[in-house]
Amino acid sequence: MSGERRERLKVVSLNCHRDADGVIFDHYGHEREILSTRILVMLAQCSRFFSPNTFDLTLKFVYHISMHLQSLLAASFETAANNLLPARLQMAFTLGFHIILACFGVGLPVLLLAAEWRYLKTGDELWKLLAKRWAKAFAVLFAVGAVSGTVLSFELGLLWPEFMGRWGAVIGMPFTLEGFAFFLEAIFVGIYLYGWDRLPPKVHWLTGWPIAISGCMSAVFVVTANSWMNTPQGFRIVNGNIVDIDPIAAMLNPASGAQIVHMVVAAYLVTGFGVAAFHALQLLREINPVYNRRALTLALLLALPMAPLQSVVGDWSAKMVAKSQPIKLAAMEGHFETSTRAPLSIGGIPNEKTRTTDYAIKIPGLLSWMSYGDINAEVKGLNDFKEENLPPVAVVHVAFQIMVGIGSLMVLISAWCAINYFRKRDWPKSRFFLWMILSMGPLSVLAMEAGWVVTEVGRQPWIVQGYMRTSEAVTQSPGVWNVFYGTMLIYAVIGIAATTILWQLGKVPIESEENQQEEPYGA
Amino acid sequence: MGPEDFLMIVMLTALTLYAILGGADFGAGIWEFTTALQSSEKERTHVYKAIGPVWEANHVWLIFVLVILMNGFPLAFAALSRALWLPLIFALCGIVFRGTGYVFRSYTLGSYRERRVWEVVFATASTATPFFLGNCAGAIASGNLIITESGNYEADHLTGWLTSLTVFSGFYSIVMCAYLSSVYLTREAFVAGDKELKKLWRQRALSTGIWMGVLSFGGLVMVWLEAPALMEGFRTHGWPLVVLSLVCGIGSLVEVWRMNTTRATFAASGAVASVIWGWGVSQYPKLIPPNITSDLAKAPDNVLWMMLGIIAIGAVFLLPALGYLFVIFKSDQIETGRDSLL
Numbered sequence: 123m124s125g126e127r128r129e130r131l132k133v134v135s136l137n138c139h140r141d142a143d144g145v146i147f148d149h150y151g152h153e154r155e156i157l158s159t160r161i162l163v164m165l166a167q168c169s170r171f172f173s174p175n176t177f178d179l180t181l182k183f184v185y186h187i188s189m190h191l192q193s194l195l196a197a198s199f200e201t202a203a204n205n206l207l208p209a210r211l212q213m214a215f216t217l218g219f220h221i222i223l224a225c226f227g228v229g230l231p232v233l234l235l236a237a238e239w240r241y242l243k244t245g246d247e248l249w250k251l252l253a254k255r256w257a258k259a260f261a262v263l264f265a266v267g268a269v270s271g272t273v274l275s276f277e278l279g280l281l282w283p284e285f286m287g288r289w290g291a292v293i294g295m296p297f298t299l300e301g302f303a304f305f306l307e308a309i310f311v312g313i314y315l316y317g318w319d320r321l322p323p324k325v326h327w328l329t330g331w332p333i334a335i336s337g338c339m340s341a342v343f344v345v346t347a348n349s350w351m352n353t354p355q356g357f358r359i360v361n362g363n364i365v366d367i368d369p370i371a372a373m374l375n376p377a378s379g380a381q382i383v384h385m386v387v388a389a390y391l392v393t394g395f396g397v398a399a400f401h402a403l404q405l406l407r408e409i410n411p412v413y414n415r416r417a418l419t420l421a422l423l424l425a426l427p428m429a430p431l432q433s434v435v436g437d438w439s440a441k442m443v444a445k446s447q448p449i450k451l452a453a454m455e456g457h458f459e460t461s462t463r464a465p466l467s468i469g470g471i472p473n474e475k476t477r478t479t480d481y482a483i484k485i486p487g488l489l490s491w492m493s494y495g496d497i498n499a500e501v502k503g504l505n506d507f508k509e510e511n512l513p514p515v516a517v518v519h520v521a522f523q524i525m526v527g528i529g530s531l532m533v534l535i536s537a538w539c540a541i542n543y544f545r546k547r548d549w550p551k552s553r554f555f556l557w558m559i560l561s562m563g564p565l566s567v568l569a570m571e572a573g574w575v576v577t578e579v580g581r582q583p584w585i586v587q588g589y590m591r592t593s594e595a596v597t598q599s600p601g602v603w604n605v606f607y608g609t610m611l612i613y614a615v616i617g618i619a620a621t622t623i624l625w626q627l628g629k630v631p632i633e634s635e636e637n638q639q640e641e642p643y644g645a
Numbered sequence: 646m647g648p649e650d651f652l653m654i655v656m657l658t659a660l661t662l663y664a665i666l667g668g669a670d671f672g673a674g675i676w677e678f679t680t681a682l683q684s685s686e687k688e689r690t691h692v693y694k695a696i697g698p699v700w701e702a703n704h705v706w707l708i709f710v711l712v713i714l715m716n717g718f719p720l721a722f723a724a725l726s727r728a729l730w731l732p733l734i735f736a737l738c739g740i741v742f743r744g745t746g747y748v749f750r751s752y753t754l755g756s757y758r759e760r761r762v763w764e765v766v767f768a769t770a771s772t773a774t775p776f777f778l779g780n781c782a783g784a785i786a787s788g789n790l791i792i793t794e795s796g797n798y799e800a801d802h803l804t805g806w807l808t809s810l811t812v813f814s815g816f817y818s819i820v821m822c823a824y825l826s827s828v829y830l831t832r833e834a835f836v837a838g839d840k841e842l843k844k845l846w847r848q849r850a851l852s853t854g855i856w857m858g859v860l861s862f863g864g865l866v867m868v869w870l871e872a873p874a875l876m877e878g879f880r881t882h883g884w885p886l887v888v889l890s891l892v893c894g895i896g897s898l899v900e901v902w903r904m905n906t907t908r909a910t911f912a913a914s915g916a917v918a919s920v921i922w923g924w925g926v927s928q929y930p931k932l933i934p935p936n937i938t939s940d941l942a943k944a945p946d947n948v949l950w951m952m953l954g955i956i957a958i959g960a961v962f963l964l965p966a967l968g969y970l971f972v973i974f975k976s977d978q979i980e981t982g983r984d985s986l987l
């Protein structure tokens with residue numbers, strides 16, 4: 123390549139200009155005789171292998187991306203004061219990822235127990251095969267869940283040191299208890315997954331019980347900690363110091379009962395519908411109908427009774443929110459004006475400027491009745507609260523609508539199955555039913571995530587409702603944005619890898635597995 | 646002795662168990678890392694098989710230490726989270742990739758190359774994690790973390806934790822894990838009764854054991870130079886544990902040499918345990934020297950007593966379960982281990 127062309131390429135492709143002395147500047151005004159330019163010029167020398175236009179474009183693209191990353195990097199190390207947004211995103215993202223795995227950690231052991239129990243009862247090897255194949259999926263999900271849970275426990279301190287330092291003694295007890303529950307779970311997961319051939323069948327089945335119980339207890343304890351953040355109690359504040367800490371009272375806070383049951387039932391719903399969706403897909407593709415029918419039956423037997431139960435628990439939960447966090451309730455409903463005989467808004471988008479919830483279907487009196495059991499009760503609207511204490515209304519309202527909408531769909535499916543069962547003593551046979559179940563897999567996860575958004579975003583701007591703002595709790599360490607980007611990347615990799623491996627496991631034909639290796643490879 | 650002292654004993658015990666059991670699991674990956682280009686499929690299978698059923702449980706000791714710190718000593722937890730921001734994030738990356746790498750490798754049905762990719766991920770992460778956790782331990786032990794009595798960190802977040810002692814302790818913990826794991830895997834090779842593996846791991850255990858001894862002396866010199874306060878602690882009341890560590894370390898080498906592999910594993914564990922207890926005893930009653938003492942950082946006494954109650958009750962469930970796990974997967978070895986003495 124001639125020297126002249128190289129110069130031209132350098133200037134053109136970098137979108138730079140040259141001053142009288144021949145020094146090159148880029149359009150940011152920085153002098154570009156730095157390493158990255160040199161590397162780009164070296165790259166440019168390879169340009170004879172490509173058509174000039176494509177190469178110029180690529181070069182420009184790479185250059186812009188790298189400049190943006192550089193400036194982002196520089197900025198993100200400087201702005202330790204503005205850590206609130208990246209820290210919240212980081213927490214939301216890692217928790218939102220973990221919560222899916224945690225749900226399967228709570229629910230799948232129940233399905234494993236059921237399948238293996240059928241095997242012990244009937245001696246039918248197909249049941250055992252089902253249990254073993256579910257167990258493999260469980261092993262993958264549990265391992266990813268264990269590490270993403272570890273990330274969360276560290277993040278409590280790394281992202282919110284002021285929160286943990288001040289409130290650790292009050293909120294810590296459920297975490298200590300959760301430590302034990304998780305420990306027992308991990309021990310018995312090891313025994314269960316690797317013990318198929320080492321233990322008598324009955325004993326092996328029994329070792330599944332501690333997994334199911336401690337998985338559920340883990341959820342109970344962790345949600346207890348979260349519900350305390352919504353309705354903190356079990357301490358007194360004297361001169362700004364926390365005194366008279368009563369960890370038991372903190373754990374038995376008003377919100378814990380409803381929130382715990384709501385979450386555990388949600389975990390069973392997610393597992394049930396998630397597993398059912400996979401087997402419904404296999405049935406739609408007409409693969410191993412006998413095997414997949416059985417699997418679908420067990421999964422639906424877990425999920426379907428939970429759906430109507432969840433609507434009752436949800437009602438309990440909403441009444442609790444109405445009593446303890448009226449702002450959150452108003453945000454959930456997009457309810458701006460305080461009113462008696464308050465209407466329930468279904469759908470709609472809250473507009474925080476005009477302070478109305480547009481396009482909603484309003485059912486008069488229903489909100490008052492659902493919150494307080496009286497259609498004439500007064501429900502406080504968002505306008506009656508201080509502006510600085512309001513959560514992002516639109517997010518909370520929309521998330522709540524998604525959760526309730528999907529929940530109602532689940533109840534409808536339950537009713538359909540129940541009616542069909544009483545009439546024909548069988549599942550609905552249509553392909554439409556299978557399609558519905560298939561769609562409920564991702565939808566149930568979406569509903570659970572939306573519900574979690576309601577409770578977490580609805581509590582903002584507080585980290586401890588009424589006592590500590592999230593902005594006061596956040597870390598002062600630099601580079602939180604970078605950590606967030608890195609986490610997104612890492613979680614994308616492990617998320618995709620885990621999905622791929624689960625998909626591979628699901629695709630193995632069951633005939634080939636009946637005489638296959640008994641334990642995971644190399645173990 | 647107040648409740649905080651009991652709690653510190655529990656915490657140090659849990660940390661010791663994490664270092665020994667979790668450390669040996671990391672060590673397996675470190676061996677995989679250092680021998681990546683020469684190890685055979687058989688050697689790798691031997692390594693993966695050994696840690697399969699137990700690594701998840703062993704990992705929980707770390708969570709256990711963390712929740713006790715969080716609940717019992719919230720000030721120290723917050724202070725360490727501030728001061729060790731960067732090494733903890735790196736360690737977390739390692740933990741994530743170690744766990745996922747292991748399980749993806751075990752369950753992937755893809756090509757041989759795909760499995761190799763996860764093996765590399767597992768091995769690299771297994772090496773990086775103890776390095777960064779060792780960094781954290783070194784940073785605490787050195788007394789160089791500038792933390793005020795209110796738990797605020799007043800040095801640079803990116804580099805404040807880095808000193809020659811922390812880098813040394815990072816590498817020291819890598820070697821420690823490798824040493825533990827080589828002794829444990831020698832025992833596993835004896836159980837499997839594989840001549841080739843027995844010879845290989847015996848050699849590795851002996852050579853790493855000697856390196857471990859050399860580094861431990863080097864470590865004492867480093868502490869003497871870099872952390873005079875800790876050295877003073879060693880001199881006044883930590884020294885019996887240093888001696889014990891030396892005795893156990895030499896004992897483990899002798900037992901590996903004589904092929905008493907079960908005794909060797911206990912001796913090696915004892916050597917590592919006494920290093921950790923030596924550190925803990927020497928800096929007592931300080932949690933994070935120089936400023937944060939257990940008295941300063943602790944939660945109110947009623948909370949601590951309740952924690953101790955929960956731990957006592959929890960132990961009733963936990964210890965038999967843990968024993969059961971190890972009996973199922975590690976005990977048949979004790980009998981066969983004796984049979985296969987050379």
